[in-house]
Amino acid sequence: MSATATLVVIGGGPRGTGIIERIAANAVELYGNQPLEIHLVDPHPAGGGRIWRPDQSPLLWMNSMAQDVTMFTDETVEMAGPVAPGPALDAWADDVRAGRVTPDADPAVLAEIRGLSGQDFPSRRLQSAYLRWTHQRAVAALPPGVTVHEHRTTALRVTGPRDGRQRVRLQGRAAPLLADLVVLTVGHLDSERDSEQRALGDFARRHGLVHLPPDFTADSDLDALGPGEPVIVRGFGLAFVDLMVLLTEGRGGRHENGVYVPSGREPVLYVGSRRGVPYHAKIGYGWTGERPPLPRHVDRAWAERLLEAPGPLDFRRDVWPAIARELGHAHYHRLFTAHPERTALAHEVFAERYAAADPDSPQLAALVAEAVPDPADRLDLDALDRPLDGVRHASPASLQEALRSYISADLARRHDPDRSQDLAVFLGLLSVYGQLIRLGDIGGRWHGFFSYLASGPPGPRLEQLLALSRAGVVRFLGAGLTVEADEDHGVFRAATTTLPGVRTEARALVEARLPDPSLRHTASPLLRTLYEHGAAVTEDGLLAVDPADSRVLDREGRPHPRRFALGPFTTARSSGAFTRPRTGGPAFRQNDAAARAALAFLRDLSCHDGRLAS
Template sequence: MRASLVIVGAGPRGTGVVERIAANAPELYAGPGLDIHLVDPHPPGAGRVWRTAQSPLLWMNSHAEDVTMFTDETVTMAGPVRPGPTLHQWAGVDGRTFTDRRLQGAYLSWVHQEAVAALPPGVRVHHHPQRALRVRGPREGRQQVWLEGRPRPLLADLVILTLGHLDAELDDEQRALASYARDHGLVHIPPEFTADTDLGALAPGEPVVVRGFGLAFIDLMVLLTEGRGGRYDGDTYVPSGREPVLYVGSRRGVPYHSKIGYDFTGERPPLPRFLGPAEVDALLARPGGFDFRRDVWPLVEKELGFAHYHRLFTAHPGRTALDWAEFEKRYAAGDPEQVAALVAEAVPDPADRLDLAVLDRPLTGVRYPSHEEFQQALRTYVERDLVRRHDPAHSPDLAVFLALLSVYGQLVRLGDIGPWWHGFFSYLASGPPGPRLRQLGALSRAGVVRFVGADLAVTAEDGVFRASSPTVPGWSVETRALVEARLPHPTVERARDTLLRELHADGAAATPDGLLAVDPDDGRVLDRAGRPHPRRFALGPHTDGRGAGAFTRPRTGGPAFRQNDATARAVLLFLRTLAERAAA
């Protein structure tokens, strides 16, 4: 009998698993045939997020040269390396280009086709353009995967969930805001994917409160300006007259940092240094577990600081006052107070010192006497960030970026460490293209975007939404529309995906943060007793093994590639054992 594998989710993560199955099958599987069923209502490869049927105004937030779906020798894995082109090599575009998402979707579709073509003879792939509703079946027997509109389930020896980013039911706050909006004839747009949002209810000239200053805001900004016929004349925005006025704020009150606009040259910091496999092993072995802030963050902070100062001392020695060897020795041995004193001694200019607290919350304690003065101040902040992120004289910033990637790859092994780290990583390392922030400045000068400030407070009272911030004491704005510019939080309890909710109801464990708990070694779904399910796997942002993305920069050891390889090998070994038993 032919073996059967069902992969729910045929986007880049599902494609990555197929690629790893193709790479590992010659070594691990020579069974009587295998049917791989891909279940996804969206096109295989691109999936929902990267589908080609979306606005060409929406860009990737990575350079084309920094996007690959192929492994290289920096990936720590048991399977073979199968190199392939980056996005820019495949598309023949400038590597420094921020391509639109439709081109990325075409690249992913090609990668999917190549992965399928590389599968051994006897392995067939079937795409089912439907939603998977639930998975049932005994731990020791075939699984049943029920699809929308299909009277009989798919039978599977194994199931892999690569669901990607998910929609979520509203939490208590969002339900209250939605109810208030209905009762008072207001507009409330909850956290969701901006490319899928109906923005028609946001009227021209209408003030709109936008809560969130990350990448979802950038998409919203683009669709409500250029998407409504506006255009840029150099650094000046020429409105179409159809734009609303966006009053934007967030916890930090500032946009994510611009992508860095230069290449690394010279000696790279030797990473990992203070947070590597040995330190992660020690954290996982703690009898009472670990606390992120107490036990993990000091290691992260020291790792990022090491990368920053290594680059400063090796590439810009004229801005330092000690020999690197002496600095490194004292830095490695020092506690936080000793390190602070060392940095003050060895780095004369405070602008060359790494202060993660100020980076994270630049408006903490900062107050402006008027709303207009804050507008100019934040425009200046964005302009300075753009200059700094495109000037190699500040190359320690790029070293910190590389350290963030290294740290992320290590922290994946710790499971659910809460949402703060992921937000901090995205804020520093996964911000918008520089041109988008230049556009933000132009929109601010044109009055289309207005900055509210940090610790944004939104209230629903007197028939309107009211937004304020301590950044400008005493100032507030009243609007009849509120947009939550952020992605939904992918918890198993609130996921709109019935498959995930039913899996949880059927005994799958969830972390305190609401993520699906999986075995860090191979992605098997864990039950509430901590037992790995022998026939169910899960990879991606809905799990506590979530990484920085399904694709990554070349030569950075992409954690997702490592996870895909481990899962693919576990799947093939399981299927080989089944085949051997059947033949015995």
């Protein structure tokens, strides 16, 4: 090892910032006053990275209120390192307005900050300014002997022995960076097309059609979608919302008093998905009164018992029943404590019988029916997850009206504090997520369910969707969407279970979802090299990491002493690199554990070489 230890962090977005912040918080305790060089590698500005970069459309919003976004730890985070508090996004905006903070932002963003309230959904470029400031603050908090070097380029590969320095090859640089330790925080990455996407792309080229594969919507070539042209859109989540906005307001249309006034440049979006409905709207009210005690069933001890059990985990058998019980506990605790007039049993009696009953059992269903008279007050996770299962419509017009009614009802409920058990379930989901990341890769079903129920769009976006539906710019296809390529007619053809016998034809198909994080299909040469050189991946292609400290595992299950990885491409993926204040922040817990392990490794290496100050 050289006289000065070297740490390379690959990825300058919020996860990379989180690692640097935790290094700053833990350095004095674990590393003393030893010198350390940190190299931060990202082609995009540090702080926001690619997803939160400043140069994107002001029409693109966050899907969280300003008061629900923080990059800073608090006492609810379960970690060994010290809490280093800081402002949530809305409090930071207050600091900017008061002149206590001067952000690195252009005049348009500064104007948005001046008008921001805690209940607003900020633009992503405003969040970029907050993340940039957070990064700068984290760097400033580092001890005097720690220096940070930014490299605005792409890391191509990491090589090196387990017991020696790592070589980080950078694009445009002849000599590699030599590192005693490497942390990968690369976030969401592009992927190569899988066999289906390659076949659809080849079909589109043969017939002069448009096929946009999974991508970050802000980076997609939307100019290829012509005015008035029908476009089949596969996916009804947040990527669809971005697409909808960029192809309507982004082309000069406008919303006036609940009515969409088109510019004439919009295509016609025929949207469907497995569920056939958009993600549930963000809840539009705050918490009052007693919080449900969480976790009750899905806690650390539960996770540790599962990890000790023999054989592989089965999500539906081993994990889902406890999740259902935890979410039910949160739901009914809130209903009985905040809205007792809508219940028919004493809370203590119900809680005891509920905890004793098996999930999905007739006894539990009978108990809920007895104690909760109104079906609208009961928690039915299957109905929430698949609201169109078994639903059939005789005509597209009938489906449009039914889906508009469904979305309107969802909007009304998600903004009604008398239905505050929904917010309790949201808190339950966050609590569950904090424990499930201890289990590693549990498959995609949980992450999809969480995003659908807890990470949906702002309410105003669904109001805009309703207006676009009434204007005929968006048309609903329903659930169970399938798409085929018709070679004889040279068109894409969509069908759903909701509209039996109806086929929708178009010369354009958009896959409205993020790229697959699988290392087997990644377009990142960095991750592809790790995979090819022996890093372990799961059946879903996620990079296997040690849940204790995020060290990369090899195919024998051994943690690499000099390589760490955190983010959505790993088995320890969490719900986001930032979170709501006072909700435990599982990503913060991961950052702290990785930073402490890294500092301890570098300290011990220095001690071995006789260079650590006494």
